[in-house]
Amino acid sequence: MAGEGNTVVQLVDGLRFTAGPDVWQLDPVRVEEGNWFAFVPAGADPVVDPSIFLARILATLAAPDRGVVELLGENVYQLDYGKRQRLRARIGFVHGYGGLLFNRTVRENIALPVSVHSRLSSAEEEQVVNRVLGDFSLEPVADLLPHEMDGATRWRVCLARSLVLRPSWLVLEGLGNWEMDRGRGVGWTRLRERQHGGQIATVICLSRNNPGFEAWFKEHDGVVVPYSRYRRAMRNEGNRQ
Secondary structure, three states: OOOOOOEEEEEEEEEEEEEOOEEEEEOOEEEEOOOEEEEEEOOOOOOOOHHHHHHHHHOOOOOOOEEEEEEOOEEHHHOOHHHHHHHHHHEEEEOOOOOOOOOOOHHHHHHHHHHHHOOOOHHHHHHHHHHHHHHOOOHHHOOOOHHHOOHHHHHHHHHHHHHOOOOOEEEEEOOOOHHHHOOOOHHHHHHHHHHHOOOOEEEEEOOOOOHHHHHHHHHOOOEEEEEEEEEEOOOOHHHOO
């Protein structure tokens, strides 16, 4: 496995975070290049989806209540804002509810991180964007706006954009269109190829158990890890444990 022994991310001393009325914890775990993990909440369906909060912590977009996130050799939440911004150029994030700029075409959405974070010439940027459009079979919709395509295609655009800079660390907030194609679509195929090639470390944050996905995921060398309620908030503060 590429990168074996090279820790990409490590959650030290466990991670606690608040989602609505509940405090959740994820036990210490580390994810290395070539690994992909799915984090699933244990127990009954929560009142507030905790996976959104967990995904944004792991993508360096929101700090946890406690715990340490070591990412690509950095203790993320001890970095100042500028250093964290530079670190994000090496991180991919797929927003669970879209996240595309509504007034930009598919091509422009994918080109944005290249323009912001790379130092390529215009011709080189165009070459990179064209490669990703072709890799994800997005040429036919390259000049469309997000509202002009279906949800599955929008998710594929989000995934393509998240991978355009070849990040070392990728966080998915939810499953996108997995229910539609059971992992046989272009987006999931490309993601599997990158995982099996040892090119990236990936975590997928789920809002609830999904036996179908979990079985498929394990067949493709994925690891399913539960995270649990540390404390359920009570109306009476004195009753908290």
